[in-house]
Amino acid sequence: MDLNGLYQDIILDHYKHPRGKAALDAPLASAHHVNPTCGDEVTVDVAADAEGRLILGYQGQGCSISQASASVMSELLEGASVEESVKVREAFVAMMHSQGNVEPDEDVIGDGVAFVGVAKYPARVKCALLPWMALQDAQIKAGLMAPKEETR
Amino acid sequence: MTPLDPARIKRDFPILERTVRDGKPLVYLDSAATSQKPRSVLDAERAYYETCNAAVHRGAHQLAEEATEAYESARAAIAGFISAAPSEVVYTKNATEALNLAAYAFSNATALHGIVGNPRQDPRFVLNSGDNIVVSEMEHHANLVPWQEACAKTGAQLRWLPVSDDGRLDLASLDTVIDERTKAVSIVHQSNLLGTINPVETVMARAHQVGALGVVDACQSIPHMPVRIRELGADLVAWSGHKMLGPTGIGFLWGTPEVLDAMPPFLTGGSMIEIVEMERSTYAKAPQKFEAGTQMVAQTIGMRAAVEYLSALGMDAIAAHEHELTGYALDRLDALDGVTVIGPQDNVNRGSAISFTVDGLHPHDVGQVLDSRGVAVRVGHHCAWPTCRRFGVPATTRLSTYIYNDRSDIDAAVSGILAAQEFFGVS
Ligand SMILES: Cc1ncc(COP(=O)(O)O)c(C=O)c1O
Numbered sequence: 001m002d003l004n005g006l007y008q009d010i011i012l013d014h015y016k017h018p019r020g021k022a023a024l025d026a027p028l029a030s031a032h033h034v035n036p037t038c039g040d041e042v043t044v045d046v047a048a049d050a051e052g053r054l055i056l057g058y059q060g061q062g063c064s065i066s067q068a069s070a071s072v073m074s075e076l077l078e079g080a081s082v083e084e085s086v087k088v089r090e091a092f093v094a095m096m097h098s099q100g101n102v103e104p105d106e107d108v109i110g111d112g113v114a115f116v117g118v119a120k121y122p123a124r125v126k127c128a129l130l131p132w133m134a135l136q137d138a139q140i141k142a143g144l145m146a147p148k149e150e151t152r
Numbered sequence: 153m154t155p156l157d158p159a160r161i162k163r164d165f166p167i168l169e170r171t172v173r174d175g176k177p178l179v180y181l182d183s184a185a186t187s188q189k190p191r192s193v194l195d196a197e198r199a200y201y202e203t204c205n206a207a208v209h210r211g212a213h214q215l216a217e218e219a220t221e222a223y224e225s226a227r228a229a230i231a232g233f234i235s236a237a238p239s240e241v242v243y244t245k246n247a248t249e250a251l252n253l254a255a256y257a258f259s260n261a262t263a264l265h266g267i268v269g270n271p272r273q274d275p276r277f278v279l280n281s282g283d284n285i286v287v288s289e290m291e292h293h294a295n296l297v298p299w300q301e302a303c304a305k306t307g308a309q310l311r312w313l314p315v316s317d318d319g320r321l322d323l324a325s326l327d328t329v330i331d332e333r334t335k336a337v338s339i340v341h342q343s344n345l346l347g348t349i350n351p352v353e354t355v356m357a358r359a360h361q362v363g364a365l366g367v368v369d370a371c372q373s374i375p376h377m378p379v380r381i382r383e384l385g386a387d388l389v390a391w392s393g394h395k396m397l398g399p400t401g402i403g404f405l406w407g408t409p410e411v412l413d414a415m416p417p418f419l420t421g422g423s424m425i426e427i428v429e430m431e432r433s434t435y436a437k438a439p440q441k442f443e444a445g446t447q448m449v450a451q452t453i454g455m456r457a458a459v460e461y462l463s464a465l466g467m468d469a470i471a472a473h474e475h476e477l478t479g480y481a482l483d484r485l486d487a488l489d490g491v492t493v494i495g496p497q498d499n500v501n502r503g504s505a506i507s508f509t510v511d512g513l514h515p516h517d518v519g520q521v522l523d524s525r526g527v528a529v530r531v532g533h534h535c536a537w538p539t540c541r542r543f544g545v546p547a548t549t550r551l552s553t554y555i556y557n558d559r560s561d562i563d564a565a566v567s568g569i570l571a572a573q574e575f576f577g578v579s
Contacts, residue, residue: 003524003575007517012576038516038532039546061546063516064576127516 006121007064010072010114015064020074024057029141033134035126040066044134046142053079054144058131065115065124070131072111077135085139086146088112089132096125153466156473158558161465164190165556176526179564184344184372184505184552185530186394189458193397196457197450208449209423209440223449226456227439233459234374234381236406242439243447246403247371248294250390251338253405253418253442254367255298258285258336259305260416274414276365279306279335286330286337286364289315289542292344293535295369295390299338308335313355315542319346319495323354330358338367341384342376345536345548346495347478347505349373356385365411371395375554376474376503378467387411393451397458402451405442412438419444462555470555474504477553481506481562488569490578494543507534507548510569512578515549521572522549527564 027045034041040062047055056078058070073092077085091108092115100120104113118128139145162168165188172178180188200222206215208223228238244250261277264270279285285299289312303310311329316322321339330337337359342349356366368386373379375396381389388411393402407415417424417435424444426434435441462470479499485491490511496502510518519531530550533540540547551565573579 003521006520007575016577039537039540040514040516041546063514065516121520124516124520 002117005117006124008114008117010111011064011068011118014068014071014075014111018067018071020056020078021059021071022057023059024055027057027138027142028144029138031134031137031141033130033137035062035066035130037126038063040127040130042066042070042131042134044070044131044138046135046138046144048082048142048144049079052144053081054085054139055079056135058134060131062130063124063127065118065127066130069115069128072114073131073135076110076112082139082144083146085135085144089136092132093129095119096128153469153472156465156469156555158473158556162556164192164461166191166194168556172526172528173524179525179527179561181551181553181557181561181565182528182530183375183395183554183557184534184550186400187375187397187554188556189397189399189454190461192461193399193454193457197399197454200450200453205450207446219449223447223452226452229456230404230452230459231406233463234379234406236381237409239437239439240381240406240409240412242405242407242412242442243452244390244403244405244442245401245448246394247369247390247392248298248403250403250405251294251367251369252298254336254338254388254390255302256418257415258308259302260418262306264416273416276335276363277415279303279308281307282309283333283335284309284311284331286311286313286334286359288313288321288339288350290319290321290343290346290348290350290536290539291338291340292369292371293537294371295338295340295367296538299336313339315346315539318497319343319348321348321350321355323351326355326358330355330362330364332362334359334362334364336365336367338369340369340371341373342370342503342505343495343536343539344372344505345507345534345539345550347503347507348496349377349501349503351501353383353385360385372503372505375462377471381406393455393458397461398455399451399458401448402455407438409438412442417441417444421445423447465555473555474553475499477557477559477562478502478504478506480559481551481553481565484562484566485569488566490573491569494545494548504554505550505552507550509545509548510573510578513572513576515547517576518549518569518572521575522565522568525564525568525571527561527568529565 024045032043042060045057204218206219208220231238261273265273314322359366366386367388370391389406394400421444494507515531
């Protein structure tokens with residue numbers, strides 16, 4: 001087993017130096033998600049600026065994968081439009097469900113490509129998805145969803 | 153007492169010959185979750201299906217007779233293993249079901265009580281407002297959530313005995329937590345998270361002093377030490393087969409005949425009845441009263457082979473082996489920088505499940521590095537989330553041993569911990 005393939009340097013870097021890790025002062029909505037098998041936790045806060053671009057905050061504790069994933073997500077989606085956020089999330093989720101058999105698109109998911117190795121470990125997929133699921137939940141609560149998602 | 157020879161024992165377990173993660177020999181240190189199975193258990197199940205598979209306690213043909221005989225003689229062997237009478241042992245799916253059976257006795261009796269036309273319920277099981285149920289702060293969810301449910305359904309109060317910083321049950325408040333309004337006390341014999349072996353006899357004695365029923369979760373003790381069931385002082389004892397070399401799908405509830413008799417049934421349907429009419433039914437005597445539907449016959453046959461295997465080694469010898477190995481593991485962990493054992497650090501009244509944290513590393517990451525080296529441990533809250541919270545940790549890494557482990561397995565875990573510290577740059 002290739003530990004370096006799972007824990008790519010980008011992941012370790014985000015884990016040790018998380019980006020954007022703070023709660024928002026005035027979130028439109030928040031979502032707290034836990035991974036009940038291991039106790040990982042993340043709370044994602046969302047708000048929007050005057051143009052409707054996302055403002056994100058998060059807090060959490062957990063393994064390197066879940067915490068690095070939150071950091072990558074925050075870096076990618078801070079200031080993104082709602083449509084962009086949905087596109088990026090769907091691409092990330094699809095990669096995590098690919099068992100590692102896709103070539104992820106760095107133009108869409110940026111540092112998120114580093115998680116392709118994680119997709120090979122079913123027990124860790126949940127860790128990587130935790131912040132993204134919390135974000136989706138928070139966006140739904142805040143009404144910050146693309147029209148197509150709202151009707152699903 | 154002949155000391156165990158893990159190298160020889162290992163040869164009886166086919167799975168321990170396999171490799172994992174690109175050819176690494178498997179180092180299995182997760183027996184507190186589930187043990188591996190020796191060939192004799194697998195062979196016994198296979199032989200049953202090949203020679204006398206049939207539904208038990210039904211049918212008049214020869215196979216049904218032989219299957220029933222095998223099923224009941226397995227019960228006798230399992231009862232003998234804990235020095236009990238066969239009729240005192242109820243088969244369940246697992247310990248979780250056995251504990252639910254106990255908890256449901258209270259909520260069912262409370263619901264049935266007082267409705268005109270229902271048979272009279274034993275008042276010991278009827279919860280009135282102001283009554284309470286007592287557990288401890290180191291319970292597995294299986295011995296916590298069913299009691300929370302029983303309380304929610306009846307308005308009874310849930311109380312617990314606290315745990316001290318060194319991972320022991322804090323008995324200072326025993327006489328105030330368990331009081332005249334206590335109806336049930338359910339306590340773990342050996343904690344699956346902390347490894348602590350609790351003085352359950354003391355707790356059960358206090359329960360009986362106030363007229364409460366005493367329940368013991370013996371999931372982690374019966375597989376690892378000699379247990380003469382009456383010496384626990386309990387009315388009901390629950391445990392699982394799969395943690396003691398047996399198959400999955402079989403667990404047990406031991407009870408005194410008097411208490412089993414007084415309890416209302418849990419699952420109802422075929423095989424557990426005496427007379428059935430359209431309006432109502434009467435029930436068989438225990439243990440059949442609690443064994444509704446077609447039973448896990450093959451598993452009982454496998455289980456019999458498991459207790460025979462353990463008895464041949466000798467439970468004294470098993471306990472001695474594990475005690476020695478636990479001491480070794482505690483010493484090796486103690487010598488590591490940044491590693492903290494959660495639970496008793498002295499090898500006294502302590503079992504072989506050892507939880508620890510590694511500074512700067514999440515258990516999931518520790519477990520992943522160990523796994524990459526073929527070492528299987530458990531990470532997470534081990535179904536004892538409140539106990540983790542008590543110690544201020546979200547999760548732990550846990551190693552746990554059994555008859556097939558030796559010092560080299562502990563050494564492999566220790567090397568893995570050092571490798572994890574180096575990989576993540578926290579050493
Ligand atoms: C102390 C304790 N109680 C209860 C259980 C539940 O056992 P099972 O999952 O076999 O029902 C376990 C096992 O995980 C345990 O360790």
